[in-house]
Amino acid sequence: MKTEHELALTLKTMMAEVPLDEISVTSLTKRCHINRKTFYYHFHDIFDLLTLVFLDENIPGVTETKDINQLMKLIFAYYTKNYKFIDATLNSAGKDLVREFFFNNCYTSFLRYIAAIPDGKKLHINDRKYIARFYSFGYSNSIIYYLSTYKNKTFAGMMNCFNFQSKNVLEDAVNNLLKTKEKKTYVEL
Helix, strand or coil, X not given: CXXXXXXXXXXXXXXXXXXXXXXXXXXXXXXHCCCHHHHHHHCCCHHHHHHHHHHHCCCCCHHHCCCHXXXXXXXXXXXXXXXXXXXXXXXXXXXHHHHHHHHHXXXXXXXXXXXXXXXXXXXXXXXXXXHHHHHHHHHXXXXXXXXXXXXCCCHHHHHHCCCCCCXXXXXXXXXXXXXXXXXXXXXHC
């Protein structure tokens, strides 16, 4: 195993045991049986390493999901399996790394869902990206809010954060954008 990935795995394990601000480079390198200089050869600080952890993380099955509900189930299952690590990160200066991790998973999935909508193909790629980005911000921020705020976390509780959304929220967004573009084209003529 490469040194960087060994350090990343060890950091993730340690964060499940103690808060991030209590983990020092010395304690981390001691547990990995490597020299402190080796750590600094690869990383500037613990947060630099934590960034690698999230870059290496993946949510199993996320690329096979067909809709937002399936995606949210997998995100919640990932959280349930890694809750100590995620909670420790949410309670640290690395909170934005969790938000970005969930955002990226939502964004790539939402782009895929939009491309599968028959009318989605009528939109320019930048319009599809706009919709995916807009909803990814909303969903990832709502997930972070839920995980950071509620003590007893359940999938149903997390889904209540999205109860304002229709079942076909992305399809509705595609259709609304197409209607808006049609009106603009008509008005511009």
